[in-house]
Amino acid sequence: MNGASSRGTDKTSISPTTTERKIPPMCQHQPPCPTADSADRESARLVAHHPEQGWSLLCNGVLLFEDTGELLPDGQIIAPHRPLGADHVMTAA
């Protein structure tokens, strides 16, 4: 009686991840950031911030300028839409 349970099928997992070489800027955040064509695109996380140059890069590829203008990944330009009442309502206790 041989109770040897040797596994003969040794499947060395060959992951075919090298087939696709395109690396899209996937969002790794949870919850995921809104996409560039979303109306909520400005609430994506910042991935680069260059205040000295006046722009920020959002996770979804949107370039956000300090005058609230935007440049979308597909080249579309959003005109600045600075809110009229720029005063932030501070609720300091």
Ligand SMILES: [Zn+2]
């Ligand atoms: Zn993200």
